[in-house]
Amino acid sequence: MDDKYFFIEIMLVVSVSGSFLFVFTKIFTNICLKGYEVKYEYFLFRVLVIFFLFPAMALSYVIIKNSVKIYQLQIVSDDFVQMKVSDTKFLLFSDEIKGYILLIFAVWLIGAVLNCGIRILRERVVIKRIMEYSEECKEDSINEVRNNLVWELNVRKEIKIYRNEIIASPFSIGILEPKIILPPMKFNEEDLYFILKHEIIHCKRVDILYRIFMVVIRGLHWYNPVLSYFEKDFFNFSEIACDEAVIKDCDLNVRSQYAELILCMLESEQTNINITGFSNREEKYMKRRITHIMRGKKKIRKGIVVLSTALFIFMCPMVTYASIINISNVKNHLTDGLENMYSVVDGYNNEFIEYEEDLSIETGESKERKNFFLITRGNKNVDVTIAGNGEAQFHEVALNKGASIRVTLSSDSAKDSFRAGIVNLKDGKRRYVESIEGSVAYTFSINEKAEYAVYITGQNGKTGKNLNIIGRIAVTY
Known part of the structure; x- marks a missing residue:
């Protein structure tokens, strides 16, 4: 294959x-x-x-x-x-079919690179640029809230906080070394608590890693429209699940304050990269998110x-x-x-001429007979490699008059030459056809009840190259 x-x-x-x-x-x-x-x-x-x-x-x-x-x-x-x-x-696989397969593979590969590779590369460039304009936060009030939340949420990783002058909404990046990037605006103590808790939960859950996985999946399966909805839902539920953890066991007033903070962040322009941002500008999603925050949800059993x-x-x-x-x-x-x-169309057999020859072959058990392979009723796919003048023969099968054996075979090269035929083990007579442009498609009719074996013989000569022949042999009783 x-x-x-x-x-x-x-x-x-x-x-x-x-x-x-x-x-x-x-x-x-x-x-x-x-x-x-x-x-x-x-x-x-x-x-x-x-x-x-x-x-x-x-x-x-x-x-x-x-x-x-x-x-x-x-x-x-x-x-x-x-x-x-x-x-x-x-x-x-004929040369034409192999060409189509190669074309399909090339189209998929180009789509995967454009949808996955370039997207990840672009986001890495944007994040690198953001970090170039970011400075680690030295404010004691912010670091104190961060330290309290790390202890409260039982986070074992060290999470650094940075300030950046060119962003308008908080977000987190990094997997092994997570970082939280804050915009230049000042937040009151309660809003700062909500923002940092939201981002620290993202870091604890390693949401950025799963988002990268999602981008890779979307890139590999770019041809599947269902995954576009899956990606969008995945990102949205990531934020909503984080909101649930932030406002867990909070009353309506706290929920309202948290919802107002999200709407405030929404008013600012947001960087269009795949990061765990605090807010999302899509109206339908934001409506669902705010409604979810205000109503609250029952705990699942x-x-x-x-x-x-x-x-x-x-x-x-x-x-x-x-x-x-x-x-x-x-x-x-x-x-x-x-x-x-x-291959198998009416009249295609007419392109091949059937020959006969009498050869005495050994019908008893022999050491070579162990090398033969059984062909039963139905189809058998075959992948055979033989020397330029070598032969591959299959195990015998008993057939009655009126049965047929159809061989549909093709070599790797149209220049290869081989014979495909059947041998009557009762009288040693062989019937075969010569390949045309490296292919054979022929049906042998069985005119006598006997045991028959299918064989393939290379005609490239002793000094010729090996033949790799694939195809199908169909036995009809």
């Missing part, structure tokens, strides 16, 4: 399964968790982010790899080099948390597996369509 195609298939599986889980989470929380705290919904979103990046890709890789059972044989001889037989369909988390964790691999099955079905339909388009 082509590595680029394999990678594209994994990305599609992760994208589909992750999108379904996001939609499921939204429906579940809107129905079952409506009126409760947002922090649990934000927790599920964080789990989904981690699933997107690591388990989903690893799980997809393992399942897809295991679904293609490959039996490989390495032999040191003048004729036979190696053979692989797989149990699932894969695309018979532990039983609901445990059951819903268990359900979510259970669904992750199940949804991934279902996505793989459905994408594999689409791939198989595509394989059949391409095969019918390029």
Whole structure:
């Protein structure tokens, strides 16, 4: 299987399964968790982010790899080099199809670089510029509030506070060495407490790391519109969950004061970078955030948390597996369509001339017979590498009159020459066709009840290069 195609298939599986889980989470929380705290919904979103990046890709890789059972044989001889037989369909990659795959991969890569790499680079440049104009805060009153909050929230990291003259809203940056950047304006003691507590909670929860993960996911899956909504919701719930922690157990007056502070910050221009900012200018989001602050939410019960988390964790691999099955079905339909388009069509056999020859081959058990591979009813995908004049032969299969064996094979190069045929083990007669431009697509009709074996013989000569031949052999009873 082509590595680029394999990678594209994994990305599609992760994208589909992750999108379904996001939609499921939204429906579940809107129905079952409506009126409760947002922090649990934000927790599920964080789990989904981690699933997107690591388990989903690893799980997809393992399942897809295991679904293609490959039996490989390495032999040191003048004729036979190696053979692989797989149990699932894969695309018979002609040069044209490989070109399309390369184009799709290139488009994806360009999109990923533009949506992820450039975005992260741009934000790093902006943050670096901001830090160049920032000075560490030496005000005792601010540092005292910071120290009290670090103790209150049980934060073990050292968090430094900076002042900056070019920003208008507080925000936090850094993962290992978190920093809080304050605008030049003066805050009263209560507002300063709210601002620093909000940003310190972001630092404690490592929200900036998850936001970077989200940017990477959005960049890798830039073609998926569902993830655009996921990214927006993730950032919004990050702020709302932080608000909940800031005003936990506070009365209505304190909530009103906190909401007014957020609206005050909203009036200032905000830097357009991916940081844990104190406010967001989107009207719909701000309305929801202020409403959430003023109304307050019920605390979620532990039983609901445990059951819903268990359900979510259970669904992750199940949804991934279902996505793989459905994408594999689409791939198989595509394989059949391409095969019918390029090879198995009425009259295509007419391009090949069938030859016969009588060769006596050994039909009893022999040491070489262990190198043969069984072909059962149905389709078998084949990946064979043989010497320029070598031969690969499959294990015999008993067929009745009226059955057929269809071979659809292609070598890496149109200049390669090989024969593909069947041998009647009863009388030793071989029937074969010669490749045309490195490909064979031919159906052998069975006219006599006997045991038959499919073989492929290289015609590049003793000094010719090895042939790598892939394709499908279909046995119809």
